[in-house]
Amino acid sequence: MTDDADGALIVSLINAVSAQPDDVPLRLHLALLLVNADRTDEAVAHIAAVLQREPDNAAARDLMSRALTLTVDRPTREETSQDDTLAAYEQELADVVPPRFAPASEHHDKVTGDDDNLFDVERPRVTLADVGGLVEVKQRLELAFLAPLRNPQLRGLYGKSLRGGLLLYGPPGCGKTFLARAIAGELRARFVSVSLTDVLDMWLGNSERNLRELFQAARRNTPCVMFLDEVDALGxxxxxxxxxxxxxTINQLLAELDGMQGDNDGLFVLAATNAPWDVDPALHRPGRLDRTMLVLPPDAPARAAILRYHLRERPIAQIDLDALVAATEHWSGADLEHLCDSAAEYAMHDSITTGHVRMIEQKDFRNALRDLRPSTGPWLETARNVAMFANTDGQYDDLAAYLRHRKLL
Structure with a gap:
């Protein structure tokens, strides 16, 4: 069979597997063709899907070992050959063809204007359905943002505007940024992410100008979700x-949130911080970041979803997901990702040491759990002091309730 025919068959099988994702023999046949076509990265993903459904499938395990062995051996040869060939061509044609990469320069001219490329305005594809757990957070988001947008007639009847802001706070690594992207995707709105480096400038007045241009870019792309990351540093x-x-700079941020120099209707401002107690109180006034939401470490369903996500394309076998979920209570999403990476490191080290490529097994997670600890502890200690001594206005009642539930208060 010719290469063109092989390629056509693979395309047909990919479409068939998309229509019938649970057809194990079909997916395994596709994986075999991909391995034979030296497309091992794609093959590994399909074999992993087979093993998630049938962990004891001997054909799948053998094919996974073959694919992983090819993946380990291939990159060094191909990359070295490609780099040498490109370097030879570049040297030979240096007088005719300019080099692929320009020399390093310490000076960079900024591009400005309405059609500038300074700020990334994107359309996230994730939605709240992709966020595991966090049922109460989703309900509050529905009340504050989603329901008014979906019901314009009722919104007009009740005089509900589409402006306002929401401050997400909680331990680091618990998915505040991912949640903001999911909100934008749910609203089918554009998304602008703003970090401290996008705003602050060493020259007087430039930081305020950067903030103004960011808000103008968001207003031109309404409906738009603007995400202010680490807002405690900016505000x-x-x-x-x-x-x-x-x-x-803080005064300029307050002015932009008020929309004094532009219409903020259709502009949703989301902010995230690990330290809401350091945020300027003026940011909490109505029309600004007037709602606050606590984003806690993922609950059991969310932990299961996060672990499945980070293991979806890894070669795994006989993983006891329920045991992992039970052993990682109070772990952040970032902690769970680190756990999967560490288990993969143990499996890879064992494969290199023994010379036999194997899949990630439960014993690798047991080794990783022995070494790792959740990263939320220091944040909870600080939060405990705030809930005990700085909650006179009830702003952190939800945090206090969580700490009491964990018997930390």
């Missing part, structure tokens, strides 16, 4: 900073 309490430049 630090003005009583805690002696920098005049930082104070004026």
């Amino acid at each position: 630090l309490k003005r009583t805690q900073t002696a920098s005049t430049g930082m104070r004026t």
